[in-house]
Amino acid sequence: MVVDDLVEAELEASAAQKAAPAKKPAAPRKPVQRKAPVRKPAATAAGEAPARAPRTPRTPRTPAKPRTTPILPPSVVRDLDPSKIALSISGLSKKFGSTTAVAGVDIDVPQGSFYGIVGPNGAGKTTTLSMVTGLLRPDGGVVTVLEQDVWRDPAAAKRLIGVLPDRLRLFDRLTGRQLLHYSGSLRGLDSATVRQRSEDLATAFGLEDALGRLVSDYSAGMTKKIALACSMIHSPRILVLDEPFESVDPVSAANVVEILEKYVTGGGTVVLSSHSMDMIQRVCDRVAIIVEGRVLAKGTVDEVREDGTLEQRFVELAGGRKSPEGMEWLLSSSD
Numbered sequence: 001m002v003v004d005d006l007v008e009a010e011l012e013a014s015a016a017q018k019a020a021p022a023k024k025p026a027a028p029r030k031p032v033q034r035k036a037p038v039r040k041p042a043a044t045a046a047g048e049a050p051a052r053a054p055r056t057p058r059t060p061r062t063p064a065k066p067r068t069t070p071i072l073p074p075s076v077v078r079d080l081d082p083s084k085i086a087l088s089i090s091g092l093s094k095k096f097g098s099t100t101a102v103a104g105v106d107i108d109v110p111q112g113s114f115y116g117i118v119g120p121n122g123a124g125k126t127t128t129l130s131m132v133t134g135l136l137r138p139d140g141g142v143v144t145v146l147e148q149d150v151w152r153d154p155a156a157a158k159r160l161i162g163v164l165p166d167r168l169r170l171f172d173r174l175t176g177r178q179l180l181h182y183s184g185s186l187r188g189l190d191s192a193t194v195r196q197r198s199e200d201l202a203t204a205f206g207l208e209d210a211l212g213r214l215v216s217d218y219s220a221g222m223t224k225k226i227a228l229a230c231s232m233i234h235s236p237r238i239l240v241l242d243e244p245f246e247s248v249d250p251v252s253a254a255n256v257v258e259i260l261e262k263y264v265t266g267g268g269t270v271v272l273s274s275h276s277m278d279m280i281q282r283v284c285d286r287v288a289i290i291v292e293g294r295v296l297a298k299g300t301v302d303e304v305r306e307d308g309t310l311e312q313r314f315v316e317l318a319g320g321r322k323s324p325e326g327m328e329w330l331l332s333s334s335d
């Protein structure tokens, strides 16, 4: 669909909205059948304060609107089976010339889990996630998403996945609303569903006032949030998010976490990479630490962090901290 069509669709939509009677109240939601995973309060990286502060009630930005389409369809909740593997990564490898980016990664992500992937810069996280989501062809290994082989049947697998890639390349000459419309249409949603979900997502991500503006004019954090919204619009079964909190302010990050926690509680599965150990320790139930293309530790967050914090374990596995030497010149005056 070309941009003109989108603009036209939008104009038609807004005219139809003006002419239409008030929305029907939302149908009652189906109760979520799965118990929310209990995440233990944990120490911060500094080890002194409880990691999860009590939430202060948030003032709604706009009067609450009745929601007619839940972000997560009830079928996903019904299908939840935590003993099933949502994402299986087996023997995944990738070289770029003489650089080995990923050297045989094996990770199983159970359905309904919140899985963190951490590692130092250049460890191979983005390369792994790109191969997992069908964006980069592996040299070796197998990836399955709910038993669909990502590389043998990419179309079937990709229908199940929502992706937030690293190095976002969005069609930023579209408005936020047009970009959501484009993402939803690509996923085969009809216009009414896309409109409803776009509204829901914009409210959830605090982008209501920005939907009519060009994405190229968004701040880095707003761009990340609209891309996250686009990754969710087709209510995927698994979300693969590369550094979703990068550039996102703390209040918005807490919002995003809340959205993802609801998604997981309802039966979705989240795999995300992040450099925030504190965030991963607080929100994820499982984690893998990747160093130089290999998984050095994986399991529940408690298993991986052992007696310390996740950050301590990470620093230990990543080879410890290096003290800066030979940098005395930085303190000398250049006048």
Ligand SMILES: Nc1ncnc2c1ncn2[C@@H]1O[C@H](COP(=O)(O)OP(=O)(O)OP(=O)(O)O)[C@@H](O)[C@H]1O
Binding pocket: 096, 099, 100, 101, 119, 120, 121, 122, 123, 124, 125, 126, 127, 128
């Ligand atoms: N397209 C590419 N061409 C050449 N080398 C690449 C390419 N993409 C990644 N690499 C190399 O592969 C290795 C792993 O990179 P990758 O981006 O996966 O790391 P990362 O763990 O995501 O790092 P960061 O935390 O800095 O984002 C690095 O050495 C990187 O230079």
